[in-house]
Amino acid sequence: MKSVHLRSTISGTEYPFARLEEFAENRESLEVAIPGIENARIKQGNRTWERFAEFMPFAETHPELSLGEGSTPLIEASPLLKTYTGVENLLLKNETANPTWSFKDRGSIACSIMAKERGESMTATISTGNMGQSVAAYGARAGLNVLIFLPEFVPLEKILAMAVHGAKIIKVRGADYADIKLRALALASRFGIRIVSGNGPIRVEGYKMEAFELFEALRGDVPDFIVVPTSACGHIRGIFKGFRELFAAGLISRLPRMVVVQAAANSPIASAIHARSDKVIPFRNFTTIAEALSSGNPPGGEEILAKANEFDWLAGVASETEILESQLLYARSGFFVEPGSATTLAALRSLRASGAIKNRDRVVVVLTGSGMKDMDVVNRHAMNIVDCGIDDLERKVENSLARFADR
Numbered sequence: 001m002k003s004v005h006l007r008s009t010i011s012g013t014e015y016p017f018a019r020l021e022e023f024a025e026n027r028e029s030l031e032v033a034i035p036g037i038e039n040a041r042i043k044q045g046n047r048t049w050e051r052f053a054e055f056m057p058f059a060e061t062h063p064e065l066s067l068g069e070g071s072t073p074l075i076e077a078s079p080l081l082k083t084y085t086g087v088e089n090l091l092l093k094n095e096t097a098n099p100t101w102s103f104k105d106r107g108s109i110a111c112s113i114m115a116k117e118r119g120e121s122m123t124a125t126i127s128t129g130n131m132g133q134s135v136a137a138y139g140a141r142a143g144l145n146v147l148i149f150l151p152e153f154v155p156l157e158k159i160l161a162m163a164v165h166g167a168k169i170i171k172v173r174g175a176d177y178a179d180i181k182l183r184a185l186a187l188a189s190r191f192g193i194r195i196v197s198g199n200g201p202i203r204v205e206g207y208k209m210e211a212f213e214l215f216e217a218l219r220g221d222v223p224d225f226i227v228v229p230t231s232a233c234g235h236i237r238g239i240f241k242g243f244r245e246l247f248a249a250g251l252i253s254r255l256p257r258m259v260v261v262q263a264a265a266n267s268p269i270a271s272a273i274h275a276r277s278d279k280v281i282p283f284r285n286f287t288t289i290a291e292a293l294s295s296g297n298p299p300g301g302e303e304i305l306a307k308a309n310e311f312d313w314l315a316g317v318a319s320e321t322e323i324l325e326s327q328l329l330y331a332r333s334g335f336f337v338e339p340g341s342a343t344t345l346a347a348l349r350s351l352r353a354s355g356a357i358k359n360r361d362r363v364v365v366v367l368t369g370s371g372m373k374d375m376d377v378v379n380r381h382a383m384n385i386v387d388c389g390i391d392d393l394e395r396k397v398e399n400s401l402a403r404f405a406d407r
């Protein structure tokens with residue numbers, strides 16, 4: 001039997017599974033091909049990774065490398081969110097419940113397993129936030145040496161969050177983030193180290209687990225739409241790959257349609273989908289509060305455009321004002337997400353209003369990351385905070401209660 005290998009996602013060129021470089025020579029994204037996936041079966045087991053082991057390219061599931069990622073809650077949205085978006089059948093997949101508070105942990109455990117099974121002692125990434133923190137935490141658990149490249153503008157809180165796990169941080173002065181990324185990725189072959197980016201094929205394998213969890217939570221039913229805030233594109237293609245493999249194995253009879261959501265200020269993929277282009281539309285010199293979505297020209301993004309075309313995906317954008325509004329709405333319904341994650345509500349509302357999404361469609365929105373890591377932006381919301389001295393306490397409470405009564 002043919003063994004697991006990598007395949008470029010548009011032209012189908014094959015590469016060895018162990019390849020260190022994350023992209024094909026022609027810069028297409030790579031994906032893991034698992035021969036015999038049609039015969040993969042769900043097994044017994046307590047962990048999702050055990051039950052879906054036959055869908056994964058690894059020899060073992062390595063529970064010893066886990067920090068307890070995944071098995072995140074799928075929750076019915078509140079009436080507030082249903083009314084705002086106009087979608088009745090709205091579910092939230094809460095990825096902020098992961099160990100480092102974003103879905104990135106699912107990709108990081110996959111990379112730890114890869115390193116372990118390949119006998120690699122080191123992992124590296126380039127990131128301004130969630131990715132770096134996640135790789136640093138999982139690297140610490142797996143006993144790997146972790147190297148993280150950063151642009152100089154990354155705020156100290158984020159650097160410390162990565163450094164506290166013991167990662168070695170290299171800050172690169174005076175260069176554009178996209179340039180640093182390309183330069184760093186190019187070091188992989190030179191130094192023989194696996195440098196993982198947000199769209200690497202091994203991380204994508206970890207993101208498949210989200211599809212498997214949705215499949216189980218919905219008892220084999222498939223959502224009509226899955227709404228994903230998108231930047232490097234690894235996450236959305238991982239979820240979709242998971243469903244395609246369930247389909248190949250005959251476990252589901254249709255595929256969900258994916259919805260790519262980006263900030264209007266930086267929408268290289270969403271704009272290309274709207275324009276029906278097969279080329280990414282690069283964005284430069286943009287500013288957006290959706291910092292987690294800052295890939296202005298994501299390598300391998302053409303794969304997403306090809307899939308959007310083939311599988312009839314949708315795309316939506318949110319303006320800066322809408323992102324803030326959505327963040328507040330999520331918070332007022334109990335979920336504190338970061339601005340990048342908050343793009344989804346506004347985009348969903350427009351897609352529903354245009355009729356692209358129907359009222360009864362079952363829609364899953366992924367809450368990708370926690371709001372706790374970006375406090376600056378939160379200061380822009382109106383909040384009820386009363387300052388008082390101890391002798392003033394009674395009067396302030398009386399005032400507050402009177403205000404509640406007025407509501």
Ligand SMILES: *Cc1c(COP(=O)(O)O)cnc(C)c1O
Pocket residue numbers: 102104130131198199229230231232233234235236292293338340341368369370
């Ligand atoms: C990384 C990230 C994204 C974007 O995911 P990609 O795989 O890069 O497309 C979205 N939201 C949050 C919170 C993230 O950390």
